[in-house]
Amino acid sequence: MMTCGWEVKFAVRRRKRSSAIMKKQIQIANIVVGLFILTIFLGCADKPSFQFNAVSKKEAENGTPFSAEQSQDVANILTALFGTPDDPAMPNVNSFHWYLQYDEGYAEDFATLVDFENLKRSAGPVSSDENGDSRGLYREHCAHCHGISGGGDGPTALTLNPYPRDFRHGVYKFKSTSGKARPTDDDLMHIINEGIPGTSMPSFKVAINDNEKKALVDYVKYLSLRGEIERLLWTMTSELETGERLPLVFADGYDKLSEEEKDNLMGWFEEEGAKVESLFKSWLKAKTSPNVKQPPTAPESFDPKHPEHSTLIAQGREIFHGKAGDCKSCHGFTGYGDGELNNYDVWNQWAKGKSDDYIAEFVNDGALPPRTIAPRNFRNGVFRGGRDPNTLYRRIKEGIQGAQMPNAATLTDDQIWSLVAYVRNIKSEPITGGQSHLPVNDKPIN
Amino acid sequence: MSTLDERIRSLEESAPLPSANLKRPFRWAVLLGCVTFPLIWAGGLVTSTDAGMAVPDWPNTYGYNMFSYPFESWFFGPWDLFIEHGHRLLGSTAGLVAIMLVISTFRNSKNACLRWMSVFALLLVILQGLLGGVRVLAADRILAMVHGCVGPAFFAFSAAFATVLYQNSRSVSAVSQPTRRTKLQTLTICLTAGSFLQLVLGANMRHIEESASFHWFRLLVLLHVLFATVVLLLTVVIFIIRRANGKQLESIRGTSFLVTLFVIAQYVLGVGTWITKYHWPFGSDQFGVFAGLLTLDKSIVQTSIVTGHVAMGSLILMTSTVMMMQMFSWQITNQPNKDKMIETPTNRDMQVSSLGVQA
Numbered sequence: 046m047m048t049c050g051w052e053v054k055f056a057v058r059r060r061k062r063s064s065a066i067m068k069k070q071i072q073i074a075n076i077v078v079g080l081f082i083l084t085i086f087l088g089c090a091d092k093p094s095f096q097f098n099a100v101s102k103k104e105a106e107n108g109t110p111f112s113a114e115q116s117q118d119v120a121n122i123l124t125a126l127f128g129t130p131d132d133p134a135m136p137n138v139n140s141f142h143w144y145l146q147y148d149e150g151y152a153e154d155f156a157t158l159v160d161f162e163n164l165k166r167s168a169g170p171v172s173s174d175e176n177g178d179s180r181g182l183y184r185e186h187c188a189h190c191h192g193i194s195g196g197g198d199g200p201t202a203l204t205l206n207p208y209p210r211d212f213r214h215g216v217y218k219f220k221s222t223s224g225k226a227r228p229t230d231d232d233l234m235h236i237i238n239e240g241i242p243g244t245s246m247p248s249f250k251v252a253i254n255d256n257e258k259k260a261l262v263d264y265v266k267y268l269s270l271r272g273e274i275e276r277l278l279w280t281m282t283s284e285l286e287t288g289e290r291l292p293l294v295f296a297d298g299y300d301k302l303s304e305e306e307k308d309n310l311m312g313w314f315e316e317e318g319a320k321v322e323s324l325f326k327s328w329l330k331a332k333t334s335p336n337v338k339q340p341p342t343a344p345e346s347f348d349p350k351h352p353e354h355s356t357l358i359a360q361g362r363e364i365f366h367g368k369a370g371d372c373k374s375c376h377g378f379t380g381y382g383d384g385e386l387n388n389y390d391v392w393n394q395w396a397k398g399k400s401d402d403y404i405a406e407f408v409n410d411g412a413l414p415p416r417t418i419a420p421r422n423f424r425n426g427v428f429r430g431g432r433d434p435n436t437l438y439r440r441i442k443e444g445i446q447g448a449q450m451p452n453a454a455t456l457t458d459d460q461i462w463s464l465v466a467y468v469r470n471i472k473s474e475p476i477t478g479g480q481s482h483l484p485v486n487d488k489p490i491n
Numbered sequence: 492m493s494t495l496d497e498r499i500r501s502l503e504e505s506a507p508l509p510s511a512n513l514k515r516p517f518r519w520a521v522l523l524g525c526v527t528f529p530l531i532w533a534g535g536l537v538t539s540t541d542a543g544m545a546v547p548d549w550p551n552t553y554g555y556n557m558f559s560y561p562f563e564s565w566f567f568g569p570w571d572l573f574i575e576h577g578h579r580l581l582g583s584t585a586g587l588v589a590i591m592l593v594i595s596t597f598r599n600s601k602n603a604c605l606r607w608m609s610v611f612a613l614l615l616v617i618l619q620g621l622l623g624g625v626r627v628l629a630a631d632r633i634l635a636m637v638h639g640c641v642g643p644a645f646f647a648f649s650a651a652f653a654t655v656l657y658q659n660s661r662s663v664s665a666v667s668q669p670t671r672r673t674k675l676q677t678l679t680i681c682l683t684a685g686s687f688l689q690l691v692l693g694a695n696m697r698h699i700e701e702s703a704s705f706h707w708f709r710l711l712v713l714l715h716v717l718f719a720t721v722v723l724l725l726t727v728v729i730f731i732i733r734r735a736n737g738k739q740l741e742s743i744r745g746t747s748f749l750v751t752l753f754v755i756a757q758y759v760l761g762v763g764t765w766i767t768k769y770h771w772p773f774g775s776d777q778f779g780v781f782a783g784l785l786t787l788d789k790s791i792v793q794t795s796i797v798t799g800h801v802a803m804g805s806l807i808l809m810t811s812t813v814m815m816m817q818m819f820s821w822q823i824t825n826q827p828n829k830d831k832m833i834e835t836p837t838n839r840d841m842q843v844s845s846l847g848v849q850a
Contacts, residue, residue, distance in 0.1 A: 093702040173571060186788070188701035200699045200708035206774040242785040245770035252789035382776055413705065419774060425782035427775075 093130045093184070093193045095123065098213055098275055099411035100395050105279035109287075118291045119278045127271045130184075130193050133164040135267065158270075158329055159263040166257070167264035182257050183264050186249065195268030197392065198413055205245045208413055211392045212265055213272020215324070216447040219430035223338060223443055224452065227269075227331035233262045241429045266328060273324045281317060340438040341458045347434065347466055354466070361467025362474075364460055370453065372464070375420040380471040382422035390418040391447040418448055426472035437465045512599040513660035516609065519592040520653035523612065524809070526585045527646045528802070533578040534642055535801035536794070538635070538697060582620055589613040592649075602823050605659075608652050615645045632698045639694040643805030644687065647812040654816040659823055675740070678729050679815040682750070685722045686808045689715065693804060715761075722807075723758060726751045729814075746814035753807045760800040767793040 097116070105111075128134030135158075171181035179185065184193075190209040192199040197211035210217070219236060220228035237258050240248030249258065282291060291313070330336070346353035364370035366378065377384040389397045396404050396415035408414050421428070430440055441464050444452035453461055589612050596609035619641050626634035692715045699708055730751045733740045740747075765772070767790075771781035787793065 093700075096702075173569075176569070184701050189699060193702050198705060199701060200703040200705050201769060203705035203709045204712055204772050205769060206772060240785050240787070243770075243775040243782050245786060247786040247788035249788050251787060411704075419776050422776040422782070425776065425779050427782040 093188075095127075095130060095194045095271075096192075096196070096411070098194070098196060098272065098279070100407060101213075101276040101279050103407055103410055103412075104395055105283035107283065111282055112288070115282050115285070115290055119275065119282060122278060122291065123271065123275055126274065127267070131169045133168040133267065135159055135161055135164060158325070158332060159266055160260075163260035163263035164267055166260045179253075179257065182253070182261055186253060187261065190245065195265070195272055198411070201245075202413055206416070207244055207419075208392070208416065209246070211272075212269045213276065214391060214447070215269045215273045215327070216391050218445050218447055219440075220446070221335070221337045221439060222331060223336045225446060226336045227327050229331050229335045229337065230259075230262050230266075233265055234258060237261060239431075243425075243427050243429050270324060270328055274321060277320055277324070338439075340435045340442070343434055343438075343462050343465075344459055347462055357463045357466045358470050360460075361463035361465070361470075364456070364464055365467055369456060369460065370464060372468075375450065376423060377420070379476050380423035380468075380474070382420045382424075384420060386417060386419070388418055388449055389415060390449055393418070420450070423468050423471040426469075428468075432469065434462075434465055437468065438462065441465060441468075513605075513656050515599055516592060516596040516605070517653055517656035517660055519588065519595045520612075520649055520656055523585065523588045523592055523649040524646060524653060526581070526588050527642075527649060528806070528809075530578070530581045530585055531642050531646060531805050532798060532802045533574065533581055534639065535798040536574050537578050538639070538801075579623075582623065586613075586616050586620060589616040604823070605655070608655065612645070612649055612652060615641070615648060619645055632700060636694045636698040639698065640687075640691050643690050643808050646805050647683075647687075647808045650809045651812050651816050654813050655821045658821050675729065675732055676815075676818045678725060678732075679743075679811065679818050682722065682725045682729065683808065683811045683815045685718055685725060686804070686811050689718050689722060690804050690808060692718065693801070697801075719758060719761060723754050726754045726811075742817050743814050746810055746817060750807060750810045750814060753803060753810060757800065757803045757807060760796060760803055763796040764800045767796050 097120070102111070102116075126134065166180055167183045169181045169184070171179070171185040173179040188199055190199045190201050190205065191197055191212065192202070192209075195212035197209040199209065202208050215227060216225075217228045217232065217236075219241070220226075220232040222228060222232070236246070237249050239250070240246050253261075278291070285291070344357065345351055346357045348354065365372045365376075365380075373384055375385040375388075376382055393415040395407065395412075404415060428437060428440075430436060430445075438461055441453050441461050442456075444450045453464075456464070593609045593613050596605055600606065619638065622634060622638040622641060625631070626638050692711055696708065696711050696715060699711075726747075729743075730747050733743055733747045766781075766784075767786060770784060770786055771778055775781040775784065
């Protein structure tokens with residue numbers, strides 16, 4: 046008989062197995078069918094609804110959970126103000142006119158913060174009509190990463206690094222405005238257009254047209270504002286006595302309130318309104334009169350062909366490593382981004398210095414497992430927010446919000462320009478001169 | 492063990508129908524497969540370009556009967572309308588071919604099994620059309636997913652049916668059977684099951700609900716990668732066994748080669764799909780190659796890789812199904828009372844005897 050190694054083994058076992066084989070096959074078939082059904086049914090999720098910000102709620106609770114009514118109140122207020130993912134509302138545009146009384150001057154402008162039509166186009170389920178006009182833009186393009194509530198916790202989030210942006214803090218990294226100021230519409234538009242290289246934030250240049258992008262800019266702002274007010278409401282709830290509730294309780298939206306309830310609501314906002322108002326105002330300011338400073342012109346030696354260019358770089362190098370700039374403490378001696386590895390960004394700040402048990406509880410309640418922030422590795426020569434000189438100048442001058450990179454308040458214009466020249470050059474700088482590096486990078490130093 | 496004489500006698504008894512006429516239904520079944528494959532591509536494009544809901548009604552297209560929808564507004568309309576309506580037209584074509592397959596099978600064979608198989612194919616194509624339609628009307632993702640899984644299953648089924656018809660349209664001696672089958676048969680069954688499971692997992696990831704939990708999605712990803720590796724190993728093992736057994740496994744030579752090729756390509760496409768959609772998952776700062784990579788949503792590269800991955804998945808399912816079918820013999824006896832398909836393990840002896848080797 047012609048056999049080979051495999052054959053022999055089969056021949057020996059064959060008879061024993063032949064009766065069992067049918068059973069085996071049935072078993073396999075069962076497992077497959079079972080898994081199929083399992084995946085289908087486990088995969089089912091509820092109709093999208095806004096979820097609580099698990100982290101800020103839990104932080105506000107600080108160990109003693111809020112009562113069901115207290116949580117329900119927050120949900121009701123948010124629904125009354127902002128509607129649902131399928132049916133958005135914008136307080137000042139639609140039903141919410143306490144501002145008319147609170148602050149005459151702003152009332153008109155608030156209506157321009159976002160275009161209500163844009164919200165409606167972005168919200169809801171995905172569909173499109175015969176002219177190719179799409180609806181449900183946010184769910185079509187963004188929600189699987191950024192999440193229905195804009196918490197940066199969409200289904201893909203855990204498998205991405207860095208995590209998608211949590212819009213609910215109103216904090217953005219790559220923007221043109223100073224300090225904590227909100228980004229302008231153009232900044233958000235720029236992100237949607239160009240994406241963020243080196244991260245999973247895609248460029249939507251070809252995927253969607255300009256009107257759709259504008260609609261999404263407004264929706265991002267809407268989610269941000271909603272998220273910020275939610276965080277504020279949790280803080281307010283945490284200041285209540287036990288059993289006490291926020292002084293407005295309504296379930297069906299502002300329009301359905303009785304006059305008395307409306308008065309109550311108004312009164313409450315008049316007390317607490319300043320806080321809410323400041324959130325509105327900061328977004329409005331970024332839209333109408335943003336604090337965007339034009340960088341001063343670069344020194345002549347910034348031009349790589351200029352004979353003094355290497356002096357400028359050397360100056361930048363000194364500042365980078367010296368006391369004045371102290372960039373190395375985060376970005377590392379060699380620029381590998383390995384200087385400070387145990388810091389948390391704004392979105393993960395809640396985990397800083399906490400025990401594993403504490404963190405596990407948050408994760409149980411729906412928080413993404415916290416990650417430390419990675420300072421940029423300049424050896425790749427990639428700048429996620431853009432590498433043109435003006436953008437980099439701004440980035441260094443203003444720092445990076447959320448990422449904990451401080452602003453360069455004490456440095457002069459020229460010093461900052463030299464840093465811009467230097468960080469752009471690190472990529473091609475040989476690693477010499479007895480620089481040490483930290484354990485994370487295993488690249489040898491010459 | 493019976494003697495060689497006895498076995499040859501039993502073989503004669505179970506000799507197949509003279510069945511050159513089965514070549515016709517065979518050709519229809521092959522045509523059905525050929526129509527189904529581009530249909531799956533188009534279906535994949537419908538999802539990758541989010542065109543699924545470009546036509547809100549069904550079975551009509553914007554109030555028109557599907558077939559009378561003005562050519563210009565379809566062909567020169569928005570891209571997603573073009574894709575979605577085109578997908579519907581292709582689907583109807585598949586339905587027509589399936590009807591022809593039933594007619595041809597009923598004309599050329601009295602065999603109940605063959606007839607049932609052809610009817611089953613038609614029912615499946617109808618079910619698939621309905622699923623697609625209801626998916627549009629109900630705008631339902633779960634249905635979209637089932638629709639996405641039944642498509643390839645149907646593709647595989649028409650190929651399996653074609654294999655059965657093929658075997659029956661030839662004389663026994665042309666079908667060489669493996670000498671030692673059991674283990675290899677099990678492996679091919681596992682491979683088919685595995686590639687279908689991969690399709691289901693893939694569809695679950697692709698149609699993930701936006702409100703689904705990130706833990707669930709990650710589990711799907713891990714399982715998908717795990718079973719991808721299992722499927723890869725299976726194909727390689729089958730490939731090696733087949734090579735080692737040379738002539739005796741000649742019948743699966745082509746399919747085993749193809750399936751190995753496809754699975755390797757599929758692995759690469761899978762990695763490509765992830766990277767063009769979601770970037771490098773471990774952070775790019777320490778992986779210089781990816782540091783500057785920008786994912787461009789709906790770029791031609793992204794769309795082709797993703798659709799290629801989806802289409803390749805059904806190609807693998809189809810090829811492994813054919814290979815699995817080839818591992819068995821589906822000859823039909825011509826004994827009046829036993830007019831049904833039986834497995835004829837005796838075929839191998841035929842071959843042994845024709846080689847003149849003593850058992």
